[in-house]
Amino acid sequence: MTVKLEALSTGTPMKRRHLLKGVGVAAAAAGLAACQPRTTAGTATGDEAPRAWTMVTSWPTHFPGLGTSAARLAERITRASAGRITVRVFGSGELVPPFEVFDAVSRGTAQIGHSAAYFWRDKAAAAPFFCSVPFGLNAQEMAGWLRFGGGLELWRELYAPFNLVPFAAGNTGVQLAGWFRRPLTGTADLQGLRMRIPGLGGEVLTRLGAVPVNLPGAEIASRLASGAIDAAEWLGPYNDLAFGLHRAARFAHYPGWQEPGTTIEAMFHKPAFDALPDDLKALLEACCAAENDAMLAEYTARNQQALDVLMREHSVQLRRLPDDVLAALRRAADTVLEDLAASDPFARRAHDSMRAFRAQAQAWHSISEEAFLQARR
DSSP: OOOOOGGGGSSOHHHHHHHHHIIIIIHHHHHHHHTSOOSGGGSOOTTOOOEEEEEEESSOTTOTTTHHHHHHHHHHHHHHTTTSEEEEEEOTTTSSOGGGHHHHHHTTSOSEEEEOGGGGTTTOTTGGGGTOOTTOOOHHHHHHHHHHSSHHHHHHHHHGGGTEEEEEEEEOOSOOOEEESSOOOSGGGGTTOEEEOOHHHHHHHHHTTOEEEOOOGGGHHHHHHHTSOSEEOOSOHHHHHHHTGGGTOOEEEEOOTTOSSOEEEEEEEHHHHHTSOHHHHHHHHHHHHHHHHHHHHHHHHHHHHHHHHHHHHHOOEEEEOOHHHHHHHHHHHHHHHHHHHHHOHHHHHHHHHHHHHHHHHHHHHHHTHHHHHHHHO
């Protein structure tokens, strides 16, 4: 499955070079430097055979932000390990379909998967909490919860029965609320709305009368253009421009209530991971952490650049969601999350842990991040 990046062919040559070069050059160079071995301890020994690993992803190969992140992570691991582990990347549909990455890594068809945990709710009810939930944690808060709030330990416990070891390996930040063929003016417009939206966000919309549709990214633009769906959310301006969603729908709504800080996962086949020496385990952890930071930095740098192109050159209309719509979404989201927690003991643990950390982070952010942003205006 491939995607043509026609949307990035618009604008001035300098703009095109700037957007595209940032995908594969600057971030890769900076990240790889942080993950390079500094001593000869990382070199292969005479009795250690190189490991040729396969990575499968849920994204088209080289797709900006997501596909390029997978490629960067593979290159980080290969170079930082001095070739002790070499990683070959297969994009969505090249080896397995996008929604079969979890199973492929679980059974050892591939040693690494690059995807998003909310795709796997049918396998583990608590999985969405380790990716993104409506009105949940933003990128900074997700990093805090996973690293220092007990989130990673819960995630590892959840995935262990599936022979998987997960790491956070990227974050998109707050996304757009989506692209709409007609703008939302109130909650009545949600009735019967056919919208491509995965995970718990889709369940929230169902409570308000909409009809969620789960589609791989590569199918969104064509379905939206044909009228098979009325709206779609994918990511943010950087990726949405590359997919050409603006050619199918003119109205972009914000804020991204459904995905406020989407964590991208690198999951390793547990037997393969456990067989590694300690230094290579530590190396994988460091490379995932470096890519986690790099992806968020890239989206922070590229999203507004892409939004400027969308608004100036394609007459996209950017609109905030109406207050009554946001309020209704928030109420429905609280109900959906509580129902999920009540349905599964592990989901209850993840839900309560996440909510407690959100309250703690929100209290601090009210006098730090939020207060500073208001003062800077």
